[in-house]
Amino acid sequence: xxxxxxxxxxxxxxxxxxxxxxxxxxxxxxxxxxxxxxxxxxxxxxxxxxxxxxxxxxxxxxxxxxxxxxxxxxxxxxxxxxxxxxxxxxxxxxxxxxxxxxxxxxxxxxxxxxxxxxxxxxxxxxxxxxxxxxxxxxxxxxxxxxxxxxxxxxxxxxxxxxxxxxxxxxxxxxxxxxxxxxxxxxxxxxxxxxxxxxxxxxxxxxxxxxxxxxxxxxxxxxxxxxxxxxxxxxxxxxxx
Numbered sequence: 674x675x676x677x678x679x680x681x682x683x684x685x686x687x688x689x690x691x692x693x694x695x696x697x698x699x700x701x702x703x704x705x706x707x708x709x710x711x712x713x714x715x716x717x718x719x720x721x722x723x724x725x726x727x728x729x730x731x732x733x734x735x736x737x738x739x740x741x742x743x744x745x746x747x748x749x750x751x752x753x754x755x756x757x758x759x760x761x762x763x764x765x766x767x768x769x770x771x772x773x774x775x776x777x778x779x780x781x782x783x784x785x786x787x788x789x790x791x792x793x794x795x796x797x798x799x800x801x802x803x804x805x806x807x808x809x810x811x812x813x814x815x816x817x818x819x820x821x822x823x824x825x826x827x828x829x830x831x832x833x834x835x836x837x838x839x840x841x842x843x844x845x846x847x848x849x850x851x852x853x854x855x856x857x858x859x860x861x862x863x864x865x866x867x868x869x870x871x872x873x874x875x876x877x878x879x880x881x882x883x884x885x886x887x888x889x890x891x892x893x894x895x896x897x898x899x900x901x902x903x904x905x906x907x908x909x910x911x912x913x
Contacts, residue, residue, distance in 0.1 A: 685728045690738060694722040697736070710737025711748045729843075739843055745770040745870035747806040752826075754834065754868035755814065757797040765793060767801070767814060770836075770870045775812040777801060782816045783823035791828075798829045798874060800866050829866055832876030833883050839871045841894040853893040856905035857886055885912050 685696045696713070697720040709715065712724045713736060722728075726740030737748070745753070747769065755767035755775060765777040777799070779790045793799070805813035818824040844851050845867045850858075857863070863877035863886050873890060877883045889908055893901050 686730045687727055689726070690722045690728050691725045692722055695719045696722060696728055706734060708735040708750075710735055711746050712738025712740065740840060744772075745839055747771045747775070747803050747812040747870075749803055749806050751803045751806075751869045753801060753803060753814075753870040754829070754866060754872035754874060755799045755801050755870075757793045757795055757799065759795065760793065767799065769801075769803075769812065769814070769868075770872065771812060773811050775803075775814050777814040777816070781814065782827075783821060793828065798834055800826050800829055800868070800874075802826060825866075829874050829876075832864065832874050833887060834872060834874045835887055835891065837871050837873055837891065838894065839869065841890070842867050842869050842871050842873065844894070845873065845890065851893075852898045852901040853889055853905055856902055856909075857889060860909050861886065881912070885909075 685694075690696060697707075698718055699707075699715070699720065700718040707720075709720065710729075712722060712726060713720055714723050720736070722738055724738055724740055726738040728736065729739045730736050747753075753769045755769045755777070757765050758768050758774065759766040763779060765779065767775045767777050769775045780786070781804075782791060799816065801814040801816055802818065803812055804815045816823065816826040818826070845854060845865075846869070849855075854865070861877070861882055863875060863882055865876075865886070866874040873887075875883050875886045875890075877886065885908055889905055892904060896904060
């Protein structure tokens with residue numbers, strides 16, 4: 674790519690892009706609304722790349738640059754796993770692996786009122802949604818979906834949390850289901866929560882199942898789909 678705007682971003686989807694590449698010209702997209710995720714920025718009518726990676730698209734209208742990295746850059750509507758580090762009168766302070774701590778308002782829960790403020794101990798693990806994120810400001814979180822319902826958000830009890838790269842997290846959340854989770858799910862019963870910030874939580878009826886699932890996930894990042902399937906089959910054979 675040479676930095677020239679494109680009228681069709683489809684040719685760039687799933688392709689490697691680098692900072693400075695212009696992947697979309699908004700002047701050619703009258704009456705269309707798009708959402709920009711991490712790694713992209715708007716300059717007038719041009720959407721340009723801020724970090725190297727693959728340009729990704731999810732329906733109906735979201736674009737982002739996917740790269741495998743340890744550091745997480747918060748983006749609105751990301752679902753993440755956060756660790757409570759402190760509580761104030763108005764907010765919980767939460768570590769989401771970003772450049773700054775995030776705020777979780779004490780009322781950002783389904784039916785939240787002053788009379789039913791949740792109590793979280795320092796170290797509590799939460800599955801939350803990023804609702805505000807901008808440079809130079811602490812991100813803001815919520816324990817509800819866009820309609821105000823708790824949905825799957827909230828406290829994650831028991832289980833085991835481990836950290837991965839952001840690229841592996843996105844692979845685990847991809848559709849169709851990635852081979853490692855599909856293979857494990859056919860033979861084992863477990864719960865899993867994946868944050869786009871590179872954190873994964875697993876819970877199951879036995880510690881051995883939790884260990885097997887966690888090891889399979891951590892071993893899968895550099896493997897092709899076929900090798901993921903083979904790896905899972907070998908682990909399950911030893912487990913039985």
